[in-house]
Amino acid sequence: MSCHVLHERAGSVAPPLRLRARPLRVALVGQPNVGKSVVFGRLTGRYVTVSNYPGTTVAVTTGRALVGAEVCDVIDTPGVTALDGLVSEDERITRDVVDSDQTDLVVQVADARNLRRALLLTAQLADVGKPMVLALNMVDEAFARGIAIDVPALAEALRIPVVEMVAVEGRGLPELRDALACAARPHVPAHPHASGRAVWAHQLTERVRRVSTLSLASVQETLARATRRPVTGLPILAAVLYALYLFVGVFGAQTLVKLLEDGVFGRGINPAATWLADRFIPIPLARDFFVGQYGLITMGLTYAIAIVLPVVATFFLMFGFLEDSGYIPRLAIFCDRLFRVMGLNGKAVLPMVLGLGCDTMATMTTRILGTPKERLIAILLLALGIPCSAQLATIMGILGGISFTALATLFGVVLGQMVLVGWLAARLLTGDRSEFVLELPPIRWPRLGNLLTKTRLRVWWYLGEAVPLFLAGTALLFALDRIGALTIIAAAGRPIVTGLLGLPPATAQIFVMGFLRRDYGAAGLFQLAHSGELTGVQAVVALTVMTLFVPCVANFLMMVRERGIRTGLAIVGVITPIAVFTGAGLNYVLDHLGVRF
Amino acid sequence: MSSITLVFGSNGTALSTLRAGSRGVVVDVCCSEAARFSRLVGLGVTPGARITVLQTFPGIVFLCDQTELAVERGVADSIVVRTEEIRR
Numbered sequence: 001m002s003c004h005v006l007h008e009r010a011g012s013v014a015p016p017l018r019l020r021a022r023p024l025r026v027a028l029v030g031q032p033n034v035g036k037s038v039v040f041g042r043l044t045g046r047y048v049t050v051s052n053y054p055g056t057t058v059a060v061t062t063g064r065a066l067v068g069a070e071v072c073d074v075i076d077t078p079g080v081t082a083l084d085g086l087v088s089e090d091e092r093i094t095r096d097v098v099d100s101d102q103t104d105l106v107v108q109v110a111d112a113r114n115l116r117r118a119l120l121l122t123a124q125l126a127d128v129g130k131p132m133v134l135a136l137n138m139v140d141e142a143f144a145r146g147i148a149i150d151v152p153a154l155a156e157a158l159r160i161p162v163v164e165m166v167a168v169e170g171r172g173l174p175e176l177r178d179a180l181a182c183a184a185r186p187h188v189p190a191h192p193h194a195s196g197r198a199v200w201a202h203q204l205t206e207r208v209r210r211v212s213t214l215s216l217a218s219v220q221e222t223l224a225r226a227t228r229r230p231v232t233g234l235p236i237l238a239a240v241l242y243a244l245y246l247f248v249g250v251f252g253a254q255t256l257v258k259l260l261e262d263g264v265f266g267r268g269i270n271p272a273a274t275w276l277a278d279r280f281i282p283i284p285l286a287r288d289f290f291v292g293q294y295g296l297i298t299m300g301l302t303y304a305i306a307i308v309l310p311v312v313a314t315f316f317l318m319f320g321f322l323e324d325s326g327y328i329p330r331l332a333i334f335c336d337r338l339f340r341v342m343g344l345n346g347k348a349v350l351p352m353v354l355g356l357g358c359d360t361m362a363t364m365t366t367r368i369l370g371t372p373k374e375r376l377i378a379i380l381l382l383a384l385g386i387p388c389s390a391q392l393a394t395i396m397g398i399l400g401g402i403s404f405t406a407l408a409t410l411f412g413v414v415l416g417q418m419v420l421v422g423w424l425a426a427r428l429l430t431g432d433r434s435e436f437v438l439e440l441p442p443i444r445w446p447r448l449g450n451l452l453t454k455t456r457l458r459v460w461w462y463l464g465e466a467v468p469l470f471l472a473g474t475a476l477l478f479a480l481d482r483i484g485a486l487t488i489i490a491a492a493g494r495p496i497v498t499g500l501l502g503l504p505p506a507t508a509q510i511f512v513m514g515f516l517r518r519d520y521g522a523a524g525l526f527q528l529a530h531s532g533e534l535t536g537v538q539a540v541v542a543l544t545v546m547t548l549f550v551p552c553v554a555n556f557l558m559m560v561r562e563r564g565i566r567t568g569l570a571i572v573g574v575i576t577p578i579a580v581f582t583g584a585g586l587n588y589v590l591d592h593l594g595v596r597f
Numbered sequence: 598m599s600s601i602t603l604v605f606g607s608n609g610t611a612l613s614t615l616r617a618g619s620r621g622v623v624v625d626v627c628c629s630e631a632a633r634f635s636r637l638v639g640l641g642v643t644p645g646a647r648i649t650v651l652q653t654f655p656g657i658v659f660l661c662d663q664t665e666l667a668v669e670r671g672v673a674d675s676i677v678v679r680t681e682e683i684r685r
């Protein structure tokens with residue numbers, strides 16, 4: 001099938017590739033989880049996060065690609081199930097890209113296993129009237145399921161180029177580049193209604209697709225079944241959480257942290273830095289600035305690299321594995337009923353679990369939720385109760401060393417608060433809940449390359465984001481300490497910190513640190529606990545308050561960006577008293593029951 | 598928004614009433630709400646689609662064509678299926 005023939009048939013205008021004032025803009029559009037971001041990465045050489053669940057991409061990314069002799073701007077878009085009708089916020093972003101005059105070409109990326117669904121979207125894209133190419137991705141998986149598609153017949157029926165691909169392996173990429181030059185307006189009979197389009201898509205699919213015997217007894221299918229059934233699914237969930245605890249809480253937060261904190265920093269870097277400072281920096285003030293109690297190296301860098309980095313790195317690795325395996329959306333089946341109490345539906349498990357990685361990113365992912373009310377509740381609960389990776393691991397590191405009941409108490413209290421606040425929010429806020437309809441991705445064995453790339457980029461991102469703030473925070477603490485403000489803060493906070501919460505006065509400054517970044521504060525608590533200044537009850541109370549406390553600066557800014565300054569401030573205004581009073585209540589109850597962890 | 602009329606009776610049963618393991622063909626998607634209709638159609642739940650019910654508790658999970666979908670009961674009420682014989 002040559003380009004030429006296609007154009008004659010389509011009767012379309014001149015081929016879209018020609019000299020132009022600006023680069024040709026190509027939008028990659030398709031249903032969720034069909035591999036748009038993989039195709040994008042292959043075309044442009046830019047990596048955008050690739051995972052195995054619908055809704056990984058919630059914003060637009062643009063990159064440059066060379067097609068033939070021409071430079072194109074390629075746009076990666078969030079997945080869409082439909083372009084018309086009611087759409088969620090991420091889908092609206094895609095619709096805007098498709099409708100934009102700036103977009104010259106549309107490449108529809110489709111899952112070859114789901115041709116019928118793909119064609120439903122093709123029909124909607126045809127209405128937009130842009131030249132198109134259809135890329136059937138994952139033909140290897142379709143083949144494994146006994147699905148064969150008559151590509152020439154499909155191309156002829158649609159009158160656009162159709163390319164078969166296995167994007168993760170780069171198969172079909174040259175063909176896709178070639179096909180861009182032949183993009184044409186698809187030939188789809190006009191249907192005023194969705195039902196008419198559905199009939200057309202069904203009939204065309206039946207014509208060009210052959211499904212031979214379905215063998216569904218593979219290992220993947222068995223795992224897929226086991227993870228979604230309660231009898232096997234709940235033990236698997238427990239096992240996954242335990243593995244997470246072992247890898248991040250024990251290996252990361254204890255073994256690696258010990259190695260780095262006591263070994264590399266305690267015996268290597270910090271003594272060396274102190275020695276150098278003693279020798280070469282004559283002014284005591286400047287010396288302390290680097291290696292003192294609130295020193296940039298002895299505190300800031302030690303916290304960031306020795307305490308938080310190992311924990312974050314192990315977490316991102318494990319988390320990436322779970323993301324790519326397709327496991328996380330399956331939890332939605334178990335969570336649906338609980339989330340309904342909080343005015344959400346099972347789909348909200350995605351941003352909530354992602355929040356364990358980073359609350360800031362997860363706040364953006366709430367775009368996949370159906371209604372504004374659901375988004376607001378999810379953002380509130382993320383800020384309130386979901387500890388981010390660094391915080392989670394310091395919690396595990398501190399309380400894991402005390403007792404399992406201590407850990408269970410903290411999670412029980414935090415979860416209870418989330419359900420209570422969610423329940424109240426669901427009743428007090430106006431708006432609707434959307435219905436639970438979620439596509440479950442297939443269970444796949446994660447690809448090592450993607451896993452490592454993703455983890456590496458996330459660790460780099462963490463270092464770029466956290467280290468400067470850790471250093472700035474340390475400098476601030478140093479300044480506050482020198483001008484005596486720290487004692488004033490501690491004195492001012494005393495009625496709450498020592499009185500209500502029953503914590504040592506030194507914790508006041510840790511809450512100041514927690515304002516800057518939650519993990520920074522958590523790292524401070526970690527050191528305090530290590531030096532034996534916290535009792536078990538105090539550790540539980542302090543960590544509970546820290547977990548419920550206001551989110552870090554970055555999360556706050558993201559809330560403002562997504563929902564506006566008023567909502568952002570309102571959320572902080574709601575959360576702060578909840579955190580303090582929960583801590584006070586917990587302290588009171590534990591104290592009166594005489595609990596000792 | 599187009600919503601097709603309900604065709605119950607001998608021709609079809611609501612997906613929510615089917616047992617795990619049932620197979621059939623979607624004959625109708627009937628909802629009063631436009632949002633539910635367009636969402637289901639977008640996911641490929643359209644007349645003619647072959648479905649297999651995979652489980653019914655805690656949520657309903659079914660295979661539609663090659664897509665595994667999890668839905669709440671209310672949504673499954675509006676998917677009308679003509680069943681084939683139940684295997685096994």
